[in-house]
Amino acid sequence: MALTDTVSAEPTNSALPAARHTTSPTPRGPLSDRILTLVRREPLGDDALDGTTDLAALASVAVQRSSDIVHDDDIQLALFALYGLHYGSLADAHDGWEWHPHLISARRVLEAAFETQLRRDVEVPEIPEPTAAAVAETLFALTGAETDGPSLSRFVAAKATREQLEELLIHRSIYTLREADPHSWAIPRLTGRPKAALVEIQADEYGGGRPERMHATIFAGTMRGLGLDDSYGAYLDYVPAVTLASLNMMSMFGLNRRLRGAIAGHLAAFEMTSSIPSGLYARGFRRNGFDDDVCWYYDEHVEADAVHEQIAGRDLAGGLAEDEPELLADILFGAAACLTVDGWASAVIVEAWLAGESALRMPRATSIANGA
Template identity: 85%
Template sequence: MALTLPSDSRQTNSPAPERAGAPSTSTARGPLSDRILHVILREPTGDDALDGTTDLAARATVAVEASTDIARDDDIQLALFLLYGLHYGSLADAHDGWEWHPHLIAARRVLEAAFEAQLRRDVPMPELPEPTAAAVAEALFTLTSAESDGPSLSRFVAAKATREQLEEFLIHRSIYTLKEADPHSWAIPRLTGRPKAALVEIQADEYGGGRPDRMHAAIFAGTMRGAGLDDTYGAYLDFVPAVTLASLNQMSMFGLNRRLRGAIAGHLAAFEMTSSIPNGLYARGFRRNGFDDDVCYYFDEHVEADAVHEQIAGRDLAGALAEDDPTLLADIVFGAAACLTVDGWASDVIVEAWMAGESALRMPRATTAGIGA
């Protein structure tokens, strides 16, 4: 079963290059995502049995029980991506009537519970700081400055990545970055006072300060076009592995659940704190491969912007939230640690494939010929 993604979802008015054979659909990766696709492509009739929704939660339970690794399970992560996509409006053929359908929400809750349980089990947690803005900010800066045990994606891009690998890098990043800032924006109505003001300040920059052409998602779309790639949201959905989807799904889960508002605040803090230096390295790798300033603009912009955002996110968002409500401290730190862990998993998949001389995409690189060519 396949789902057409939005034809009008590109981030600018500039046309994308024509791509013979470019994927315009999302294809199921297992029985659960197949059933969800069959459901959401149809208009609800009001008859749950006829619509095929009555057993969705049971099917989700079966998928969870059969999985050995939720974060790397293609069927589960695509199912979550599709269910979250109903809230973002990023699924062109999905009927709006499905967004709050109780059986779809029930299935989503089954998947979320399993995904969250894995994260809480597998994400290493540091010692909690005192619930003060200064102490939390310091702890987060310490956490995000720790060296990873594995190879660095940003350093690989800067020093070794080929043009073909840079295209793959953009394909992976497109799943979140063409929708940049949206998952964290769900937290705005869930916060109050200092944390809310800090989040709005950060998000205003992410959305271009009122200028559509300066929206970070729009700038990234320009980077993709400059690299010869399709900037339509979801054009490369079939090509990215489950763990790439898990990175976005984690943000969506944290942002859409009010009880996890501490986690989404911590996630954003870690996200901003680990952005400035890597983006400088990404820009170096793209320039080393002959790309011009227009293509590198997205990375250059984040070197400067995120150096400011990390201070606001660490102290005024995450730190102030812990100070205002100490009961959220553990989730703030968990969200930050989960950001580093899951993004690390996703980066490791890419670097390990490249170091082995292989593609980091689910399908052979030849399959994308004509898309990024």
């Protein structure tokens, strides 16, 4: 697409239907193989016949054998599949498995190990006073701090090639094609001011009642603009464990009521670190000759997230800390975990590109990349 001279008030790249769901990914080890094979069948209603009685034990074995849960392909894909039962992310998974007790037991084993590692490895700032102003100040300081290593958004703005832009969208598609859904789990878990703040943010994420303006739909249009498949999960096999871990962490925070502080903090950090990078991403796409339709997703976030960060920091996270001070430590943990895990995922991409390599797990045919 050629770069145009006029800026459209409302680009049209999302006029087509939102992303569809695709089939299950390829297993990455014995645990994900077992789960993916299982959920494709209809439950028989007999645990012994279904072969579910040892799932928690199998999950425990996977955890014991893993030296790094965040970067463990088998565990992160297994978690993705288990969470996918709640989202409907796996088109060929039978709905009857969603609340199966042995699958939930296996998920709890994996979640416990995942959360333990995050709490060990994520550096959380000093706890402030439980006031909206103090919490917001702490979060803005946390998200505004300089980070070690090269910046993904600055690399994209200045250096990324078309092929690297495609890889960026492939990594980001794992979350962004279902943007806002993990945080929406928190809506019924909150009350009052924090709940109203979250709903205000989410209403924008879902297009304010206009399906063509849903952020996931706009992102799907960006993918199509680069000739990529916008079906949800089309590129699951290509992304590493840490990319899955980023979404799995959101799902874990959102689906567990006891972690409602963490999901609120996560969203606050997510919004506070979106506006400026989105502008840099848009610059990188335009530098490669893409027009406003392709850049719409990032242009939208420059403006929207500049507003959202204030609501998320003061009314959502800060309001929740005032209402439930006992959640303040988790609010800061969720914010710090967002920055840390997304930093790990971005580092994988930038380090590969700086080395002149692909940031994907396996080669991707050019004909597929260019939509031929």
